[in-house]
Amino acid sequence: MKGIFTALMCAFDEQGNIHEKGLRQLVRHNIDVSKVDGLYVNGSTGENFLISTENKKRIFEIVKDEAGDQVKLIAQVGSLNIDEAVELAQFATDLGYDSLSAVTPFYYKFDFEEIKDYYNTIINSVDNTMIIYSIPALTGVNMSLEQFGELFENEKIIGVKFTAPDFYLLERLRHAYPEKLIYSGFDEMLLSAAVLNVDGAIGSTFNVNGARARSIFQLAQEGKIEEARELQKVTNDLISGILANGLYQTIKEMLKTQGVEAGVCRKPMKQLSADKVKVAQELAAKFLSK
Numbered sequence: 001m002k003g004i005f006t007a008l009m010c011a012f013d014e015q016g017n018i019h020e021k022g023l024r025q026l027v028r029h030n031i032d033v034s035k036v037d038g039l040y041v042n043g044s045t046g047e048n049f050l051i052s053t054e055n056k057k058r059i060f061e062i063v064k065d066e067a068g069d070q071v072k073l074i075a076q077v078g079s080l081n082i083d084e085a086v087e088l089a090q091f092a093t094d095l096g097y098d099s100l101s102a103v104t105p106f107y108y109k110f111d112f113e114e115i116k117d118y119y120n121t122i123i124n125s126v127d128n129t130m131i132i133y134s135i136p137a138l139t140g141v142n143m144s145l146e147q148f149g150e151l152f153e154n155e156k157i158i159g160v161k162f163t164a165p166d167f168y169l170l171e172r173l174r175h176a177y178p179e180k181l182i183y184s185g186f187d188e189m190l191l192s193a194a195v196l197n198v199d200g201a202i203g204s205t206f207n208v209n210g211a212r213a214r215s216i217f218q219l220a221q222e223g224k225i226e227e228a229r230e231l232q233k234v235t236n237d238l239i240s241g242i243l244a245n246g247l248y249q250t251i252k253e254m255l256k257t258q259g260v261e262a263g264v265c266r267k268p269m270k271q272l273s274a275d276k277v278k279v280a281q282e283l284a285a286k287f288l289s290k
C-alpha cells in the first residue's frame with residue numbers, strides 16, 4: 001500500500017452522466033502510462049461530493065473491473081450521511097478494494113467524539129481497513145497529534161492521507177506512528193513530505209504528472225535531493241499553471257491531448273472557456289510527453 005496513488009478523476013458527459021469509456025481510459029492511462037502504484041477512487045478529484053450513491057457505486061465497479069489486481073485500490077466512502085458511508089464501505093469491500101478511506105465529516109462543527117464515532121462506525125461495520133482523509137482547508141477540521149493517536153487506537157485505521165501544509169505536525173505524526181501509513185496529499189509539497197519519510201502520496205495532478213511524481217518520490221528515498229528538487233520545480237511550474245486555469249477542468253483538457261476521453265466536470269463546476277482550453281493544451285504541450 002506504499003507509493004504513488006492517483007486521486008482518480010471521473011469522466012462525465014455534458015449531461016453529468018458517467019462516461020464509462022472515458023473512465024476506463026483514465027484507469028488505463030494511470031496504470032499503463034504513468035505506472036502509478038494505486039488509485040484513490042471517489043475522492044475530491046473524482047467529484048465525489050457532487051454525485052449520487054448509485055453513481056459512486058458504479059464508479060467503484062468500473063474502476064475495479066478495469067484495474068483488476070494490477071494496482072492497489074483505495075475507496076473513498078466518506079459522507080455526511082453515515083448510512084451512505086457504511087453502505088459504500090460494504091460495497092467497495094465486497095468488490096475487493098484494498099482499503100477504504102473517509103474524509104473527516106465536515107460542514108457541521110462536529111466535535112472530536114463525533115468524528116471518532118464516525119470513523120469507528122464505518123470501519124467496524126466491514127472487514128477492511130481505513131485511511132483517514134484529512135484536508136483541513138476544505139473541511140475546516142484540524143486534528144491534533146493526540147487526536148490522530150486516539151483514532152489510530154483502532155487497529156483497522158491504518159493511516160492518514162495528510163493534505164495540509166503543516167510539516168511540524170507531519171513530522172510529529174511520522175515519529176509517533178512509524179507503523180501507520182502516511183500519504184502526502186499536496187502534490188506541490190511532495191518532495192518536502194517525502195523527505196519526512198511519508199509512505200506515499202495521493203494526488204490529483206498525478207492523473208497527468210504521475211511519472212514525474214514517481215521519480216520525485218523515488219529520488220527522495222534514495223537521498224538524491226538535488227535531482228528531486230529539479231523535478232519538483234518543473235512539477236510546480238505545471239501545478240501553478242493548472243491551479244491558475246482551473247484545477248480539475250484543466251487536468252481533464254490536458255488528458256484529452258493524450259487520447260483520454262476525460263469528459264467535463266459536473267455542475268456546479270463550470271466548463272472552461274475556449275481561451276482556457278487553449279491554455280490547458282499549451283500546458284500539455286509543454287509538460288507532457290506525447
Ligand SMILES: CC(=O)N[C@@H]([C@@H](O)[C@H](O)[C@H](O)CO)[C@@H](O)CC(=O)C(=O)O
Pocket residue numbers: 007008040042043044045046163185186187188202203204205239243247
Ligand atoms: C483539493 C484537491 O484536489 N487536492 C488534491 C491535491 O492533489 C491538489 O489538487 C494538488 O496538490 C494541487 O493543489 C488531493 O489532495 C485530493 C485528493 O487526493 C482527492 O481527490 O481526494
